C-alpha cells in the first residue's frame with residue numbers, strides 16, 4: 001500500500017514549499033496529507049492516526065501524538081531544533097525522528113540583522129541611533145545559524161567573536177572569527193550578543209543575571225534561538241538595573257507583557273517566530289524533509305536521525 005505522508009504545520013509553509021514537497025512525495029508514489037493552522041490538539045491526533053510519516057515544524061509531538069500514530073515510522077522536523085519532539089516517546093514507539101540541519105539557517109541569520117538594526121536605531125522612533133560597523137558581535141554557539149550570522153556580520157564590518165563548547169578554537173578561527181574560551185569571556189567582550197543555542201537541560205535558563213551582568217555598556221541581546229534559554233525572572237531584574245541594555249527576540253517570552261509594560265523603549269518581540277519564515281527556508285527545509293522520508297523508506301537511510 002502507498003505510504004501516506006502528513007504535513008502538520010500549525011504555522012504553514014509558503015505555498016511554493018508545499019508544492020515542492022508534494023512533488024517529491026507524489027514522485028515516490030506516496031500520498032500527501034495536509035493539516036495546516038490546526039487549533040486543537042485533537043486535530044493533530046486524528047491526522048496522525050493513519051499516516052506513515054510526518055513533516056512538522058515547531059509542532060508538538062508528545063507521548064499522545066506518538067500513541068495516536070499507530071502506523072507512524074518517521075517524523076521529520078523541517079528545521080534545526082527538535083525540542084518539540086519527545087524523543088523517548090519516539091524511540092519507545094519505534095519511530096525515527098530526524099531534523100534538517102542547516103536548511104533554514106540563512107533565513108534565521110538574516111533576521112538577526114533585521115532585529116539588530118531595528119533595535120540600535122531605537123526601534124525607528126526618529127531619534128539618533130548607532131551603527132553595526134566596527135562593533136563587537138558575540139555569537140553564542142557556532143553552528144549553522146551562527147556561521148551564517150558571522151558571514152553577514154563581516155559584511156557589516158563587525159568584529160566577530162564566537163563561543164562554542166563543542167568546537168575547537170582552530171575550527172572557529174579558520175573562518176576568520178575570534179574564538180573565546182569561555183561563555184563569560186564572550187559576554188565580557190561583546191557589546192552585541194546573538195544566541196544560537198538549542199533548548200536543552202544544560203542551556204535552559206542559562207542566560208541569567210550573572211552572565212548578562214558581564215555585558216559592556218549599551219549592550220544588546222538578540223534571541224532567535226529558544227525562549228527557554230533565557231531566565232525570565234533574572235532578565236527583568238537585570239533590565240531594571242541596566243537601563244542601557246536592550247533585548248530583542250524572535251520568540252515571544254512567557255513574560256512578554258511584563259517586558260512591554262516595563263521596558264517598551266528597550267524590548268521588542270516579533271508576534272510569531274519569524275526566523276525561518278521565508279519561502280526559501282520553507283522550501284529548503286520542507287523538500288529536505290520529504291527527500292529524507294523517501295530515502296528512509298526506500299533505502300533505510302537514517303543519516304539525520306536524532307533519537308539514536
Ligand code: 3PG
Nearest residue numbers: 057058079080081273276
Ligand atoms: C528551527 O529550529 O529550525 C527554527 O527555530 C525554525 O522553527 P519554525 O520552523 O517553527 O519556524
